[in-house]
Amino acid sequence: MKLHVLPAGPIETNAFLLTDAARGEAILIDAPGGIGELIEPILAEEKCRLVELWLTHGHWDHTQDAAKVARATGAKTRGHLADKGFFETPQIMSAFLSSRIKLEPLLIDHWVAQGDRFSALGRTIEVRHVPGHCPGNVLFYFANEGAAFVGDALFAGSIGRTDFPGCGLDILLKSIREQIYTLPDATAVYPGHGPATTVGTEKRSNPHVRG
Numbered sequence: 001m002k003l004h005v006l007p008a009g010p011i012e013t014n015a016f017l018l019t020d021a022a023r024g025e026a027i028l029i030d031a032p033g034g035i036g037e038l039i040e041p042i043l044a045e046e047k048c049r050l051v052e053l054w055l056t057h058g059h060w061d062h063t064q065d066a067a068k069v070a071r072a073t074g075a076k077t078r079g080h081l082a083d084k085g086f087f088e089t090p091q092i093m094s095a096f097l098s099s100r101i102k103l104e105p106l107l108i109d110h111w112v113a114q115g116d117r118f119s120a121l122g123r124t125i126e127v128r129h130v131p132g133h134c135p136g137n138v139l140f141y142f143a144n145e146g147a148a149f150v151g152d153a154l155f156a157g158s159i160g161r162t163d164f165p166g167c168g169l170d171i172l173l174k175s176i177r178e179q180i181y182t183l184p185d186a187t188a189v190y191p192g193h194g195p196a197t198t199v200g201t202e203k204r205s206n207p208h209v210r211g
Contacts, residue, residue, distance in 0.1 A: 132172020
């Protein structure tokens with residue numbers, strides 16, 4: 001499996017394209033604006049078909065091109081039910097958007113929940129619910145690869161904002177300690193913005209939440 005880190009959209013939101021050339025399949029985690037144009041040449045070069053699109057949460061910068069990508073590729077979508085309103089009625093986020101940013105409603109094919117396990121690219125993925133920044137923020141954990149894609153719950157040296165509706169600092173800190181910091185220290189943490197880090201690094205040095 002190959003990992004492509006693809007920052008895109010107005011605020012450089014990380015999207016993650018996972019490709020498996022042997023299987024001819026790929027998965028996209030989050031879909032910021034313009035991501036379709038970035039993944040097309042990679043999929044063509046590696047002869048992969050996008051089979052699934054996973055959303056770490058429903059905030060606009062992670063879902064801006066989700067409907068477009070799903071429509072163009074036929075990829076099945078996954079997201080958490082707590083963010084159904086953001087996915088299906090994105091206009092509720094209009095107060096936080098420039099009028100130039102347009103959002104399309106997105107239908108989720110498979111709702112995910114805490115503790116779910118499913119197979120993709122021949123691997124088993126675990127879902128952990130990490131609310132606080134957004135009600136439906138989840139992480140997707142690849143145990144064999146030692147990698148967790150955490151959305152905007154935790155960043156390198158920082159944490160997600162908690163001043164949006166449905167957010168809460170106490171909720172987020174509890175989520176991080178119980179759902180992220182309980183992963184092995186060597187686990188690579190891939191956040192929705194900025195560089196990757198590890199669970200151990202954040203437990204030792206994150207100024208907002210120590211392990």
